[in-house]
Amino acid sequence: MSAVIGGQILEQLVFIAQTPWLWMICLLGVTLGIFWGAMPGLSTTMAMTLLVGLTVEMTQAVAIMFMLGVYTGSVFGGAISAVLINIPGTPDAVPTMIEGHALAKKGEGGLALGTALAASFMGNWIGIILLIAFIPAVLFFALQFRSWEMFLLSLWGIAICGSMSSTDMPIKGWISGWIGLLVAFIGLDPIHGVSRFTFGSFALGDGINFIPVLIGLFGLAEILRVLPQKSPATIPSEVGRILPPIRTLLRYTRVSLRSGLIGTVIGAIPGAGANIASFFSYDVGRRRASQKEKAKWGKGSYEAIISAEVANNANVGGSMLPTLALGIPGNAAAAAVLAALELKNVVVGPLIQTENPGLIFYIYISLIIANFFMYGMAVLLIKPCVKLFSLPRTLLMPLILPICVIGSFAVNLNYFDVYVMLFSGIFGYVLHRFGFPLAPLVLAVILGPLADENLRRALLIFEDAGVLNVLWDRKLGTILLLVVLYTFYDGIFKRNDRNSNGEIND
Amino acid sequence: MDDRPKRKAKRNQETLPGHYERGPVVGKNFASAVVIGVLAMVFMVLSLRLEVPGSIYTAPGMLPFIVSLTLFFMAVGLGISALRQGSIGDNLGGLARHLKNYAVDQEGRRTVMLIGMVFLYVLLVAVLSFDFRIPVFFFDFEITSYEVVSILVVGMILRIFWKKSLVRCGFVSLIMIEALVSVFRYGFGMIMPEAF
Structure with a gap:
């Protein structure tokens, strides 16, 4: 069996090595992805969905290489x-x-960017290696997540994000997340098609897309916050050292492996995505950090960057697993890869290895190549980017405004999304002034529909079962339930202890 | 020597990156708790009024109701913590002072003006609709209402906040908007928000 797999990997390697055109298209995809991702408010998902149209005329191998290049580049x-x-x-x-x-x-x-880059590089590698080595085990674990577990996982993601972004008063983070959940419920309910909180508006029937909300809360709100300041602080234009010394990186080996494992496993859970992986790994990283490192958390910690970046990049590899093996995209960006594959008549799912022998390995080799190109291109681009973004904020911020409008409009080609962005921006500014963190709100808008649908499905399944039976039969769910409850308990009752240790906001 | 009051005062003035501004939070937390409490109650009522087509377990209003209810409890918790820091009078006084400072402060006025300009920008792009096509070599170069409005509004914002000459602001705005729109329109084949 392993000889067959080895043979297929070798076959794909020889094919790619003999086709320089593929290398060039990968480099193009990575470069486009990095530029796209670097534009404030333009997301990976948007890059993937818009650029999938360019793959129509490409061959299967070229299209896959291009899309994976864009995916890897835009995440960094x-x-x-x-x-x-x-x-x-x-x-x-x-x-x-x-x-x-x-x-x-x-x-x-x-x-900081160099560290994020090195972490992204390591994260991609860890994701790919873990998947190639443990495909059946990871898939088995990922498939234990059914409706009840998915609901709890979504709830946990929001709870962690709330506690992490507002540690001295987690209730404010949770309130922000809960407001996000209410926003996520707007629109047609996914099970019965009943209009919820639309007030008769046709535009609200489709619900609120998270991308305009993200652009508004982080893009427009930042413009409104920074631009009117008398002398907005700019970042220094001196770049200094970019890549961290190998010795420093080796110090974070354990952190990287742990975060990579978290990112890969969460990526392999259908629908969970990089957002949960990134926040979860960040939270675990803080809990496991030394007292000295904990004091830096939230004020500029390299270990924290590594925790988050390794996890969200390992997620790229992880998210490809359910996409390819089950035909269920791990996240929205992976759904665009799925669309590109379907455009090329590749039917993904359990039979992919039978119907397209070697394709999975071609995809993983493509990810590895994209990872190398991402590293090279990013090293070249970091210095110019620091120089560019060290321009006065009063010059930069107004130029970001049209990008916010284009970005929110491009999601559905619907101008209503621009109004959503505008409202979110003003709301985000007000929330910020009143001391509420914004990240939980965005995460809740993303995870809200997932939580809603899965809870209701789970309750239907549990209709005739007793509570104790459910708790006993769904052990993973019970563990997750305890973890969720502990997160709330920790936020409410252990707050004072944590503040005395001088963590995040102190 | 006990330096706790000093430390507390310093903490209240800090602004941390990526998190939120600290400031005189007493009045703010109380006001937030009241507004969020009312919002939660409104959503509870709206959730209860939603129809239930099938089983109660799949009721469309079930999770929204639970979320609103817990949000209400969180608002109560926030209100209680605000009242522990000061009486209702202190809270209302703190909030009034904050609002007064915001209205008097130049930064506050500039923010309100900027919000007005952004609002105007979004509205103008939605209302105005025209496009010119200029044949250039092998393709038609398009100039649409989106570009014109963007160049004007961004130029105006640059003039107010960047404080350089009108010509320089207009030039920067023109070059940047045209470059941006060209990349998206011709490079990625995206439709610009215009002609609606």
């Missing part, structure tokens, strides 16, 4: 705007933004 690209101008391209870049921007303000933007 999101970190550039997050670190340098405090506006994340994607919600999973929020922890990187919290830590990286604090470092950028101290003049360590180049090194």
Whole structure:
């Protein structure tokens, strides 16, 4: 069996090595992805969905290579705007933004980005290696997540995000998340098609898309916050050292492996996505950090950047597993890869290895190549990016405004989304003034529909079963339920202890 | 020597990256608790009024109701913590002071003006609809209402906040918007928000 797999991997390697055109298309995809991700408010999902149209005329091999290049590049690209101008391209870049921007303000933007890059590189590798080595085990574990577990996982993601972004008063983080959940419920209910909170508006029937909300809360709200300041702080233009020394990176080996494992496993759970992986790994990282490192958490910690970036990049590989093996995309961006594959008549699912022998390995080799190109291109781009984003904020911020409008409009080609972005921006500014974190709100808008649908499905299944039977039969769910309850307990009752240790907000 | 009051005062003035501004939070938390409490109650009522087509377990209003109810409890918790820091009078006084400072402060006024300009920008792009096509070599170069409105509004914002000459602001705005729109329109084949 292993000889057959080895033979298929070798066959794909020889094919790619003999086709320089594929290398060039991968480089193009990675470069486009990095630029796209670096634009404030333009997400990976948007890059994938818009660029999938370009693959129509491409052959199967070229299309896959191109899309995976875009995917890998844009995930890292999101970190550039997050670190340098405090506006994340994607919600999973929020922890990187919290830590990286604090470092950028101290003049360590180049090194912060370099660390994020090295972490992304390691994360991609860990994701790919773990998957190739443990495909059946990871898939088995991922498939234990059914409706009840998915609901709890979504709830846990929001709860963690709330506690992490507002540690001195977690209730404010949770309130922000709960408001996001209410926003997510707007529109037609997915089971019965009943209109919820639409007030007769046709536009609200489709619900609120999370991308305009993300652009508004982080893009427009940041413009409204920074631009009117008398002398908005800019990041220093000196780049200094970019890549961290190997010795420093080796110090984070354990953190990287742990975060990579978290990212891969969460990526393999259908629908969970990089957002949960990134916040979960960030939270675990803080809990496991030394007292000295904990004091830096939230004020610019390299270990925190590694925790978040390794996890969200390992998620890329992880999300490909349910996409290919089950035909269920791991996240929205993976759904675009699925669309590209279907455009090329590849039917993904359990029979993929029979009907398209070697394709899975071609995809993983493509991811590895894209990873190398991402590293090379990013090293070249970090210095110019730091120089560009160190321009006065009063010049940069107004130029981001049209990108916010284009970005929110491009999601559905519907101008209503621009109004959503405008409202979210103003609402985000008000929330910020009143001391509420914004990240849980965005995460809840993303995870709300998932939580709603899965809870109701789970309750239907449990209709005739007793509570004790459910708790006993669904052990993974019971563990998750305890973890969720502990997260709330920890936030409410252990707050004072934590503050005395001098963590995040102190 | 006990330096706790000093430390507390310092904490209240800090602004941390990626998190939220600290400030005189007493009045703010109380006001937030009241507004969120009312919002939660409204959503509870709206959730209860939603029809239940099938089993109660799949009721469309079930999770929204649970979320609104727990949000209400959270608002109560926030309100209680605000009242522990000061009486209702202190809270209302703190909020009034904050609002007064915001209205007097130049930054506050500039923010309101900026919100107005962004609002105007979004509205103008939605209302105005025209496009010109200029044949250039092998393709038609398009100039649409979106570009014109963007160049004007961004130029105006640059003039107010960047404080350079009108010509320089207009030039920067023109170059940046045209470059941006060209990349999206011709590079990625995207439709710009215009002609609606």
